[in-house]
Amino acid sequence: MWLNTPSEMMSQLKRFIKYTIIFYAIIALVYWVWVRPTHLKWGATTAEMNMKLPGDELISTDRVVTTRAINIKATKEKVWPWIAQTGQNRGGFNSYFWLENLFGAKMVNADNIHPEWQNPQPGDTVYYGKNQGFALVSLFRVNEYYSLGGWTFYLQPFDANNTRLLVRYPSMQVTQSKLMTLYYYGLFEPLHFIMESGMMMGIKQKAERL
Amino acid sequence: MNKNISNKTVAYNGAIVAIAAVFAYAIIVMLYVIIRSSATIYSIMPKGERGTILLTNGFSIAYSVLIFSLLMAAISSLAGAVGGVILRGSLIYFNPRFIFRKAVIISCFTALSLLILLYILFYALLKDWMTFDYVETFSFWFLIPAIIFFSACIIGGSKLNKTLETLITEHNNNDKVIINKIKK
Numbered sequence: 001m002w003l004n005t006p007s008e009m010m011s012q013l014k015r016f017i018k019y020t021i022i023f024y025a026i027i028a029l030v031y032w033v034w035v036r037p038t039h040l041k042w043g044a045t046t047a048e049m050n051m052k053l054p055g056d057e058l059i060s061t062d063r064v065v066t067t068r069a070i071n072i073k074a075t076k077e078k079v080w081p082w083i084a085q086t087g088q089n090r091g092g093f094n095s096y097f098w099l100e101n102l103f104g105a106k107m108v109n110a111d112n113i114h115p116e117w118q119n120p121q122p123g124d125t126v127y128y129g130k131n132q133g134f135a136l137v138s139l140f141r142v143n144e145y146y147s148l149g150g151w152t153f154y155l156q157p158f159d160a161n162n163t164r165l166l167v168r169y170p171s172m173q174v175t176q177s178k179l180m181t182l183y184y185y186g187l188f189e190p191l192h193f194i195m196e197s198g199m200m201m202g203i204k205q206k207a208e209r210l
Numbered sequence: 211m212n213k214n215i216s217n218k219t220v221a222y223n224g225a226i227v228a229i230a231a232v233f234a235y236a237i238i239v240m241l242y243v244i245i246r247s248s249a250t251i252y253s254i255m256p257k258g259e260r261g262t263i264l265l266t267n268g269f270s271i272a273y274s275v276l277i278f279s280l281l282m283a284a285i286s287s288l289a290g291a292v293g294g295v296i297l298r299g300s301l302i303y304f305n306p307r308f309i310f311r312k313a314v315i316i317s318c319f320t321a322l323s324l325l326i327l328l329y330i331l332f333y334a335l336l337k338d339w340m341t342f343d344y345v346e347t348f349s350f351w352f353l354i355p356a357i358i359f360f361s362a363c364i365i366g367g368s369k370l371n372k373t374l375e376t377l378i379t380e381h382n383n384n385d386k387v388i389i390n391k392i393k394k
Contacts, residue, residue: 005372006369006370006372006373009365009369010223010226013226013227013230014226016230016233016234017226017229017230017233020233020237024276024280027269027272027273027276028273028276030269031269031270031272031273034269035265035266035269035270035273038262038266039266039270042262042263042266043259043263071259096246096247096250098246098344098346099243099247101343101344101346101347102346102347102350102351104336104347106343186273186274186277187274187277187278190270190271190273190274191270191274193266193267193270194247194267194270194271194274197263197266197267198247198250201250201251201254201255201263202254204254205253205254
C-alpha cells in the first residue's frame with residue numbers, strides 16, 4: 001500500500017472502510033436476530049427462566065432480566081466455595097481476567113479456596129474492579145444461593161454428583177437517556193454476557209477439578 | 211499549490227487514515243479476544259455444548275468491538291484531521307524543497323508530539339483506570355495504538371510530501387511554460 005501513489009492509497013483505505021462497515025452490518029444483524037435472543041437465556045430451559053429464585057424480590061419490573069444455566073459435574077458443596085469468594089477484593093470472578101484487566105480492574109482469580117472468604121455476610125462489599133463499581137451481598141444460604149442485589153447464583157443438584165448453576169441478572173434500567181440506551185444495548189449487554197458466561201464456565205472448571 | 215491541496219482536503223484524508231487505522235486495530239483486537247476466549251471455552255465445555263457458546267461468545271465480542279470501534283473512529287477522525295493539517299503546515303514550513311528523508315523526520319516528530327499530547331489527555335481523563343500493570347493493558351491501550359498512529363503519521367506524511375512535491379513541480383513547470391510563451 002505504501003508503495004502506491006497517494007491517491008491509490010486513499011482509494012484503498014476508503015475501500016477498506018466500506019468493506020469493514022459491510023462486515024459490521026452483517027455482525028450487527030446476526031447479533032440482533034440470533035445471538036441476543038440466545039444469550040439472554042443461554043443454557044436455561046423455559047421452566048428455569050420462569051422459576052422463582054431467591055433475590056427476585058429485589059428486582060424492579062423495569063429491568064431486562066437474564067437467566068443463564070450450566071451443568072457442573074460436581075456436588076453443590078464443591079461449587080459453592082468458588083461462588084462464596086466472588087469479588088475483585090476476594091477471589092476474583094473466575095472469568096476472563098485478562099479481559100477485565102484491559103479495563104483496569106486489576107483482577108486476580110484465585111486458584112484455591114480461601115477459608116477467610118468462605119463466610120460472606122449480608123452487607124459485605126463485593127468490588128467489580130479496583131476502584132470501580134461494587135455491590136453488596138444481599139442474601140445467601142451456604143451451598144444453595146448467593147445474591148448481590150438480585151444478581152443471584154442458584155445451585156440446584158440434579159443427581160448425586162451433578163449440579164445445575166443458575167444465574168439470574170437484572171440488567172440496568174432501560175428507561176434512561178438515549179446515550180445510556182446505546183451504551184446498554186451496544187456495549188454493556190454483550191460484554192456482560194461474555195463475562196458472566198466466562199464466570200460460569202470458570203466456576204465449572206474449578207469445581208470439577210476439586 | 212495551496213489552492214490545489216487545501217487544509218480541508220488534508221483534514222479529510224487524515225480522518226480517512228485515522229478511521230481505517232481504528233478499524234484495522236479493532237479487527238485485530240476482535241480476532242485476538244475471540245481466539246483467546248474460544249480456546250478457554252473449548253477446553254472447558256463438553257463436545258455437545260460447545261457450539262452455541264462459541265458462536266454467541268464470538269458474535270457478542272465482535273458486536274461490542276464494532277460499537278466501541280465506531281465510537282473510537284469518530285473521536286480518532288478528529289485527531290487524524292488535526293494531525294493531517296499540522297503535518298501539511300509542518301511540511302510546507304520546514305521542508306519547502308520536499309526532501310523525502312526530512313519529511314519522514316518531520317512526520318516522526320509530529321506523531322511523537324501528538325502522542326504525548328494524547329497520552330496526557332487520556333491520563334487526565336482516566337487516571338487510575340489507566341494501568342500498565344499488565345502486558346495486555348499496556349499493549350492494548352498504549353503500545354499498539356502508538357505503533358499504528360506512528361506508522362500512519364509517517365506513511366501519511368511521506369505521501370503528503372509526495373503530493374506537495376508533485377503539485378509544486380507541476381506548478382513550476384506551468385510557470386516555465388507561461389514564461390516561455392511570453393518570451394516567444
